[in-house]
Amino acid sequence: MPTDDRANPSAPAESTLWKGHSSQWVHFWFYLFCVxxxxxxxxxxxxxxGLSIAGIVIPLxxxxxxxWVTKATHYELTTQRLRKTSGILNRRLDELELYRVKDYSLExxxxxxxxxxGNLSLITSDASTPELELKAIAGAEDVREKLRHAVQSERDRKRVRELDVDSSGGAGAISG
Structure with a gap:
């Protein structure tokens, strides 16, 4: 069972590895439609x-x-977790502990x-965030590599491993 870092004064300090947000390019077709x-x-x-001049207000x-919504969504990768902050008037902070990341892919x-x-997709064992996608982020290859190293370091530090159990009844399945 993972330990709480607040109770452990010898735990290493958390540091930021990367900060960023999605590019506006992800909405190219929407912006083109507005134009x-x-x-x-x-x-x-x-x-x-002259009445159609009022119609310009809608696409604008x-x-x-x-x-604004895209600009207000921020990602922060630290040595221990991935934070996603979103919202304009009401802010929401989602945190994903890195040891819970099961798989990641870069598209x-x-x-x-x-x-x-690039788009970075994460599959996790977190109940509130089973999948997380960082869309159209700059330097996605570098972020994926930082994430990979941080996940392994955090798993080693917390002494946890991901266990896959095959329930299809195949050769690697656990049966009773």
């Missing part, structure tokens, strides 16, 4: 007697809201790779 909608409202100006508002679609971005 096309605004252009449509401008083109309709002569046919609506949608653009600002999406941009770099062509467009994101050209921009130096």
């Amino acid at each position: 096309l909608l605004a252009i449509g409202c401008l083109v309709a100006l002569p046919f609506t007697g 508002g949608l653009w600002i809201a999406r941009w 770099q679609p062509f467009v994101l790779r050209m921009l130096g971005l």
Whole structure:
């Protein structure tokens, strides 16, 4: 059973390995739709007697809201946990203890790779966050490597290991 670091004064101090947030590029198609909608409202100006100018407020508002939500979501990888802070008016902090990370994968679609971005997906044994995806983060390969080393270090420090049990009844299954 993992120990609580607050009760152990000899536990190493937690330090930040990486901080970042998702890139706005993840919403490219949404932003393009907003631009096309605004252009449509401008083109309709002569046919609506100027009323379509009010329609520009909607795509502009949608653009600002999406941009702000993305900008307000922050990730912080420390030597002991991964923190995700999100929200504009109401803030939410989710913490994932690194020893609970079971698997991680890096995906770099062509467009994101050209921009130096990538998606990092985590599968965990955490009850509140079984899966976590860091979308369109800069330097995703470097972050994945830092995460890998931090997970192993934290498992060694806490003396925990992940145990996979096959319930399909195959050769490696535990049977009674």
